[in-house]
Amino acid sequence: MEKDTMVKAYRVCQDKNGIPYMREDGCCAADRTERYDSADKIAAIGRELGLSEMGDEYAYIVALNTKRKVTGIMEISHGSIMGTQLPIREILQKALLLGAVSFVLMHNHPTGDPTPSSIDIESTKKIAEGAKTIGIRLDDHVIVGRENMYAPPYIEYTSMHEKGLM
Numbered sequence: 001m002e003k004d005t006m007v008k009a010y011r012v013c014q015d016k017n018g019i020p021y022m023r024e025d026g027c028c029a030a031d032r033t034e035r036y037d038s039a040d041k042i043a044a045i046g047r048e049l050g051l052s053e054m055g056d057e058y059a060y061i062v063a064l065n066t067k068r069k070v071t072g073i074m075e076i077s078h079g080s081i082m083g084t085q086l087p088i089r090e091i092l093q094k095a096l097l098l099g100a101v102s103f104v105l106m107h108n109h110p111t112g113d114p115t116p117s118s119i120d121i122e123s124t125k126k127i128a129e130g131a132k133t134i135g136i137r138l139d140d141h142v143i144v145g146r147e148n149m150y151a152p153p154y155i156e157y158t159s160m161h162e163k164g165l166m
Helices: 041-047 088-097 118-133
Strands: 004-016 021-029 058-063 069-078 102-108 137-144 157-160
Touching: 021 041, 021 069, 021 102, 041 058, 041 069, 041 102, 041 137, 041 157, 069 088, 069 118, 088 118
Parallel strands: 004 069, 102 137
Antiparallel strands: 004 021, 058 069, 058 102, 137 157
């Protein structure tokens, strides 16, 4: 990846007066010239962010333009080993800040098993409905696990879109 084509990850911070602003997180996780048209490419962003190695759950949004090129990546939440929150308001706010036409949610399962929980499925459906009301599309929700956690045939990610769970 050439330096001028890398997409930065961002974080929303607050100044001393409580006014939110976006700060570059310094992590280059995507190439702005590449089409992100598969769950495998989105999972690669998750691997670059280190999601498969994290001991707690983290959730990210990957914002896409009309050509499915990444406009930005932002952390949504950081939870515990037991889970993390997927707050609809904050997700949609970040999608708008990043100029998304569509977006993909991505989070990890610290256990290494990327199988979606019933809460993952329910939350994803609610987020998709909320996004639809403001004219943005949720394309997928990718859950990142660990590659070959114990032995094959363990998989390293699950695409909820590909599994028909959205």
